[in-house]
Amino acid sequence: MRARYGIPLKITAGLTATAAAGIVYAAGFEARSFRLRRVTVPVLPPGMADLRVLQVSDIHMVRGQNKKRAWLQSLAGLRPDFVVNTGDNLSDPEAVPEVLDALGPLMEFPGVYVFGSNDYYGPRLRNPALYLLERMQGKHGLNGNKPVVGAVHNPWEGLRDAFDAAGWVNLGNTRGRLKLPQADLAFTGLDDPHIKRDRYERVAGGPDTSADFSVGVVHAPYLRALDAFTADGYELMLAGHTHGGQLCIPFYGALVTNCDLDTDRVKGLSSHTVGDRTSYLHVSAGCGTSRYTPVRFACPPEVTLLTLTTRR
Numbered sequence: 001m002r003a004r005y006g007i008p009l010k011i012t013a014g015l016t017a018t019a020a021a022g023i024v025y026a027a028g029f030e031a032r033s034f035r036l037r038r039v040t041v042p043v044l045p046p047g048m049a050d051l052r053v054l055q056v057s058d059i060h061m062v063r064g065q066n067k068k069r070a071w072l073q074s075l076a077g078l079r080p081d082f083v084v085n086t087g088d089n090l091s092d093p094e095a096v097p098e099v100l101d102a103l104g105p106l107m108e109f110p111g112v113y114v115f116g117s118n119d120y121y122g123p124r125l126r127n128p129a130l131y132l133l134e135r136m137q138g139k140h141g142l143n144g145n146k147p148v149v150g151a152v153h154n155p156w157e158g159l160r161d162a163f164d165a166a167g168w169v170n171l172g173n174t175r176g177r178l179k180l181p182q183a184d185l186a187f188t189g190l191d192d193p194h195i196k197r198d199r200y201e202r203v204a205g206g207p208d209t210s211a212d213f214s215v216g217v218v219h220a221p222y223l224r225a226l227d228a229f230t231a232d233g234y235e236l237m238l239a240g241h242t243h244g245g246q247l248c249i250p251f252y253g254a255l256v257t258n259c260d261l262d263t264d265r266v267k268g269l270s271s272h273t274v275g276d277r278t279s280y281l282h283v284s285a286g287c288g289t290s291r292y293t294p295v296r297f298a299c300p301p302e303v304t305l306l307t308l309t310t311r312r
Contacts (some may be wrong), residue, residue, distance in 0.1 A: 031294055034071045034287055035302045036078075039269050041280055043236050044213055044310045049182045051308040054080035054106070057219075057240030058286025060091035060118060061099045068287065068301075069102040076105030078305055082178055082185070083109050085168070086240035086284060087116030087192065087219035089159060091123050091291040096158045107166035110178045112187050114171050115156060116219035116241060117141065117195045122152030123290045128247070131256045140259050141194035143222070171217050173199045175208065186211035188234065194220040194241060194259060206232040213308075221261045221283055230274040236308070237281045242266050244285025248298040267299075282306060 044051065054075060061068070083106050089099045100107075139145045160170065169176035171189020178185045186208035191197035198218070207214030213236075216229035221239035229237050244267035245254020254266040264270070267285040271278050287301040 030298075030300055031289055031296045032067055033300045034068065035300050036075070037268075037302050037304045038307070039282065039304055040307045040309060041236065041269060041282070042309050042312045043280055044308050046310050048212060048310060051082075051180075051183060051185075052078070052080045053082060053084055053306040053308060054078060054109075055084045055086060055238055055240075055282065055284050055304045055306060056103070056106070056287070057086040057284035057303075058088040058116070058243060058288050059099060059102070060088055060123075060286070060288030060290060061095040061102065062092040062291045063095050063098060065098070069098055072102040072287070072303075073105050075303060076108065080109055080305065081180055081182070083107075083111035083168070084215075084217060084238050085111060085113035085163075086217065086238055087114050088118040088240065088286070088288070089115075090119055090154050090156070091288065093122050093152060093154050096155055099159060100162050107163070107168065110180060111163075111166070111168035112171050112176055112178065112189070112217060113163055113168050114189045114191065114217055114219050115159075116192050118154070118290075119156045119159060120154060120192075120195070121148070122154055123292055124148075124151070125292045128293060131258060134258075135256050138260065140222075141220070142196045143194070143260075173197070173202050175203055177208075177211065183212045184210075186214040187217055188214065188229070189217040190219075190225055192219045192241075193222040193225050198222075198225055200225065200228045204228070204232065207234055216279075220259050221257075221265075221281065222259050223261065226261075226272045226279075226281060227274050230272050230277050230279040233277065235279055237272070237279055238284075239281070240284045240286055242283055242285070243289065243296075244283075244299040244302075246289060246293070246296055246299055250298045254299070
């Protein structure tokens, strides 16, 4: 019996140990291995000075995440020209004070923001395999799925009031403006398409021609939002939501995006074309995870410093 079953038992033990090591790495190291990524986007009109934009997304703060909080505070040392927060700040209804503490130094800079579904509603335990199933079925969030019953409502109003008091501009289905020393910038934002709160008809009409440059901002990069921004003539769109796939396969990439965006554009800088118009799209991989799946693999948490330069 030992000769017959010895090898399979060793293989099973080895696979189990490898899986356990992977989970320890994904949860204990990579999920807290915060990175700053730098990207240059040649998008500004000729004659404009470069702009340094810090995009923060998908913090998913849970009480007690002191390393994440301290790291976010340290980013103020980058001295960006302005900050764009693309949502999902919360993964704990009681973490609003910790989010505001983490972002406090950054709120000294001009900024704009949109909210994501996890700002409005508390997270819920889900089988990760459902994300793959939903991708195959073309269903994501409230887009094709049944409405969520019994959702926990987060105290998002506290975030909104604090951001507004700091001078950050709320872009939920509206337009906003930042007048910087070196540029007059216009923004057009949408509330989260993942839970069908986007209302593009309220902001349609294209970039504000009285501004030096205009940017489209949305939490979840659903194609209907990207199509609308691009067709209207926006040259740059900023989004989050995807977590970069969160659990990726080395040398292959992401398996899911948690929306209808393709996996090739799950994070980083890419382009989006509608008809004869093409826009730059930057999707942040975010710096957090849901409290129920606190793991990342081959996709470290990040914040991005984008340098906008003149068009080539």
